[in-house]
Amino acid sequence: MERFEMTGTTSLTLYKAADVMPLMLCDVLIVDNDDSGSGAMAEDLTAAGYTVRTADNCFEAIGAVQRFQPRIVFIEINLPGWLDGCRLSRKIALLDSEISIILMSADFEALQRTHEYQAPAIVAAIAKPLPAGPIKRFVEHVCREKRRGPLDAGSGCAL
Numbered sequence: 001m002e003r004f005e006m007t008g009t010t011s012l013t014l015y016k017a018a019d020v021m022p023l024m025l026c027d028v029l030i031v032d033n034d035d036s037g038s039g040a041m042a043e044d045l046t047a048a049g050y051t052v053r054t055a056d057n058c059f060e061a062i063g064a065v066q067r068f069q070p071r072i073v074f075i076e077i078n079l080p081g082w083l084d085g086c087r088l089s090r091k092i093a094l095l096d097s098e099i100s101i102i103l104m105s106a107d108f109e110a111l112q113r114t115h116e117y118q119a120p121a122i123v124a125a126i127a128k129p130l131p132a133g134p135i136k137r138f139v140e141h142v143c144r145e146k147r148r149g150p151l152d153a154g155s156g157c158a159l
Helices: 035-047 058-068 087-096 106-116 130-145
Strands: 001-006 012-016 028-032 051-055 072-076 100-105 122-127
Touching: 028 035, 028 058, 035 051, 035 130, 051 130, 058 072, 058 087, 072 087, 072 130, 087 100, 100 106, 100 130, 106 122, 122 130
Parallel strands: 028 051, 028 072, 072 100, 100 122
Antiparallel strands: 001 012, 012 051
């Protein structure tokens, strides 16, 4: 596995697996101001064969969506700054209606409030820390979904 750091005004990181190909090609963006959590998740998904980028804030996330057009975006709900994760999800959904967004947080109350910020692109809200095995299966399922919209409870993707 190789890790490429992009230099410049952002701290966007690109992870790429050299030898592993997923069943379905699918780029993933992780937006989280906690590098330890997003880095571990990026490494797990990279090892499974996905191309993963990380962004530390809303500005980087919007730029990454515009440049790289990921299929799935994981967003921390409690991002610092002018946009929280729920509002960022609305902005991203306006940029690309084909994106599937998964909101995440270790804050149970924040997860409970996600219904206030419904965006068609939000397919799930999940609690952190995120276990590697279920996350990989969840990403694989979302990548295979041909129809957008919320995943139903019977899909076998509950974490």
